[in-house]
Amino acid sequence: MMLSVHFPYAATSAFRVLGVIAAVLLPAGTAVYVYLFKMVSFMQSRLGPMETGPYGSMQLFAEVGKFLQKEDLVPEKADRVIFKAAPIVVLVSTFLVYLAVPFGPKALLANYDTGIFFALAVSSLSVLGILIAGWSSANKYSLMGGLRAAGQLIAYELPMVLAVVGVVIQAGTLNMQGIVTAQRHGAIFGWHGIDQPFVLTQFIGFFIFMVAAQAELTQTPFDMPVAESELVAGYMTEYSGFRFLLFFIGEFASAGAFAALAATLFLGGWALPGVPIGADYMNVIGPLVLFAKMMIIMFVIFWVRFTYPRFREDQLQRFAWKFLIPLSLANIMVTAILKVAF
Amino acid sequence: MPVIPGTGLVKGLGITLKTIIETTKPKKFGGGAATVQYPHEKELPPIRSRGVIALREENCTVCMLCVRSCPDWCIYIEGHKEKAPPRRAGGKPRTVSALDRFDIDYALCMYCGICVEVCPFDALFWSPEFEYSEPHIADLLHDKDKLGEWMETVPEAPELEAGADKKKK
Numbered sequence: 001m002m003l004s005v006h007f008p009y010a011a012t013s014a015f016r017v018l019g020v021i022a023a024v025l026l027p028a029g030t031a032v033y034v035y036l037f038k039m040v041s042f043m044q045s046r047l048g049p050m051e052t053g054p055y056g057s058m059q060l061f062a063e064v065g066k067f068l069q070k071e072d073l074v075p076e077k078a079d080r081v082i083f084k085a086a087p088i089v090v091l092v093s094t095f096l097v098y099l100a101v102p103f104g105p106k107a108l109l110a111n112y113d114t115g116i117f118f119a120l121a122v123s124s125l126s127v128l129g130i131l132i133a134g135w136s137s138a139n140k141y142s143l144m145g146g147l148r149a150a151g152q153l154i155a156y157e158l159p160m161v162l163a164v165v166g167v168v169i170q171a172g173t174l175n176m177q178g179i180v181t182a183q184r185h186g187a188i189f190g191w192h193g194i195d196q197p198f199v200l201t202q203f204i205g206f207f208i209f210m211v212a213a214q215a216e217l218t219q220t221p222f223d224m225p226v227a228e229s230e231l232v233a234g235y236m237t238e239y240s241g242f243r244f245l246l247f248f249i250g251e252f253a254s255a256g257a258f259a260a261l262a263a264t265l266f267l268g269g270w271a272l273p274g275v276p277i278g279a280d281y282m283n284v285i286g287p288l289v290l291f292a293k294m295m296i297i298m299f300v301i302f303w304v305r306f307t308y309p310r311f312r313e314d315q316l317q318r319f320a321w322k323f324l325i326p327l328s329l330a331n332i333m334v335t336a337i338l339k340v341a342f
Numbered sequence: 343m344p345v346i347p348g349t350g351l352v353k354g355l356g357i358t359l360k361t362i363i364e365t366t367k368p369k370k371f372g373g374g375a376a377t378v379q380y381p382h383e384k385e386l387p388p389i390r391s392r393g394v395i396a397l398r399e400e401n402c403t404v405c406m407l408c409v410r411s412c413p414d415w416c417i418y419i420e421g422h423k424e425k426a427p428p429r430r431a432g433g434k435p436r437t438v439s440a441l442d443r444f445d446i447d448y449a450l451c452m453y454c455g456i457c458v459e460v461c462p463f464d465a466l467f468w469s470p471e472f473e474y475s476e477p478h479i480a481d482l483l484h485d486k487d488k489l490g491e492w493m494e495t496v497p498e499a500p501e502l503e504a505g506a507d508k509k510k511k
Contacts, residue, residue: 042365043358045376307358308351 016109023098027256027294028249033060034295035302036252043306067248070241078238079136086136087239087246089129094250096122097257102177104270104286105278115176116168119261120161123216126254127153130225133247134235145234148313149225152215155320156222160212162328166205166335167198167265180269184277195273199266204331206266208324213258214301215320217251221308224316255301256294263293386470389497392453393472396492397444401465404439408457408466416450417457418443444486449479471495 007015037059041048049056074080099122100115102108112118127150134146168174171182179198186196199206215222226234236247263269270286271277311319367373378385387393404421420443425435458466469492476482 039362042362042375045361045365047365047375047377047379050379303355303358307354 020095020098020109023101023103024095024253024256025249027259027291027298028252029060030295031252031255031298031302033057035298039299039302040306064245067241067245070244072241072243073238075138075238077138079138082132082136083238084243086129086133086235087243087250089132090126090250091246091253093122093125093129094254094257096125097254098260100176101257101260101264101290102180102270102286103290104283105177105280107270107283107286108177111177112175114174116164116179116261116265117174119176119257120157120164123254123257123261124153124157126250127157129250130235133239137235137238139238141231142235142237145225145227145231145237148231149218149235152218152222152225152316152320155317156212156215156324159208159320159324159328160216162325162332163202163205163208163212164265166202166328166331169332169335169339170198170201176264176269179265180271181277183268184271184273195268195271197266197268202266202331202335204327205335206262208328208331209262209266210297210300211324212320213262214304215316217255217258217301219255219301219305221304221311222316223310224313227310255298259294259297259301260290262297263290267293267297269293387472389470389500390468391470391472392455392468393470394448394468394474394492394495395446395451395455395458395489396467396469396496397486397489398465398467398493399441399444399486399490401463402441402444403463403465404441405462407460407462411456411460413454413456414450414452416447418445418447441486444489445483446489447483448474449482467493467496469493469495470497 033056037048037056049059052058052062074083097119099109100112100119102111102115130149130153131146134142134144134149137143137146167179171179173179173182183197184195188196188200218225225231226236231237236244239247270282270290272282272285272289275282275285364373365375404419406419409415409417409419419441421439421441423437424440426438428435455468458468471492474482474484
């Protein structure tokens with residue numbers, strides 16, 4: 001741990017649990033208020049919530065209170081156990097992604113050698129949760145939504161992983177901390193002013209990663225699975241109250257998780273240019289730096305979400321298989337050739 | 343000129359970003375939202391908006407045309423015949439209709455305005471007043487006194503084309 005005092009194992013575990021809860025909920029809550037409530041309102045030339053708290057800042061707590069008051073309905077013919085477990089599966093996959101993300105030189109939850117591999121693997125667990133949510137609802141719209149989600153998430157998992165391969169080749173490690181260090185120690189033709197965030201060299205990879213993340217999060221323009229005008233929110237149709245709230249948190253927390261991954265892989269993670277990488281105070285500043293970078297990434301995600309209309313199902317699949325995957329394979333080849341050449 | 347693919351996408355992002363900037367700009371620099379914060383500030387509805395139907399009681403002759411034309415059957419009229427003094431001295435007393443009840447159930451009304459159109463004596467008017475919601479649905483049945491109060495909110499009829507008769511209030 002970051003402090004020299006020795007803590008018993010239970011205490012460090014409790015710290016980690018609290019830490020991951022804070023890491024999941026703070027960016028999710030901030031994104032909901034800043035982007036979902038306010039930014040989209042400004043985009044539509046209105047002010048959004050203004051009554052609850054200053055500038056409507058307490059609106060989120062009012063919404064959570066509203067959801068908690070609602071009845072937890074389960075459809076008569078639903079598979080009760082699976083129906084109730086599905087939102088938890090989705091949320092747990094988001095929590096697990098945060099495990100591998102470093103927030104500072106020692107402020108991290110788990111330092112896996114194959115950190116990014118782990119993060120991408122557990123992030124695809126949410127497909128399972130969405131699929132069983134759609135299937136166990138005993139509702140044809142939910143089933144359609146669940147199947148669409150499964151097809152889409154599997155299709156876009158591939159370009160995302162392939163886009164990350166480029167970063168991994170350049171950094172020479174799968175360890176998230178190692179990727180941050182590689183960017184901190186990099187330089188642009190000998191100039192160390194902003195080190196070398198991989199977004200500069202892997203800009204095609206960054207583009208593919210962002211598009212695929214948008215699809216993984218089922219945000220517009222890839223929101224076929226939850227298309228509310230045709231599928232009535234897809235796999236979430238039958239959920240109400242607390243379980244809908246879990247899905248809702250899961251949606252924005254996983255937006256935060258993918259933003260954290262993108263910020264670590266492409267924007268330099270928690271490190272600041274010109275600051276020694278092992279400094280103790282970076283354990284406090286690092287999370288804030290990462291949070292700021294996550295907010296920038298999330299701004300782009302929600303900016304795109306609230307600007308574009310929806311892809312048709314066949315266009316969506318064609319875009320993944322015929323454009324993004326060949327592009328990411330080409331990106332890997334070029335990266336590998338340049339890596340060997342330099 | 344060939345169109346570069348993706349320019350439309352960038353243009354779309356530009357429009358939303360521009361709207362964010364314009365909405366968040368302070369009012370004195372010409373910014374601000376297109377909407378108003380309703381209970382705190384109010385906008386005047388357009389002059390012809392269909393808020394509520396007002397009644398000018400003295401113009402009503404209990405002809406029942408509005409009741410019969412109402413698609414929702416939401417107008418209730420009751421009246422009786424009265425003897426009125428003759429127009430000329432020594433004449434027969436006239437028979438006039440007096441209005442006992444004129445109720446409109448706004449829980450049923452669909453604001454089609456046929457009653458206003460059909461009224462031959464200009465007794466019904468549209469008013470832009472819209473703030474008359476009630477916690478109980480039965481309270482939306484308004485009687486002729488309440489309908490008469492709304493006459494104050496009826497605006498002057500807008501100018502029509504030259505030579506046409508303006509509807510008098």
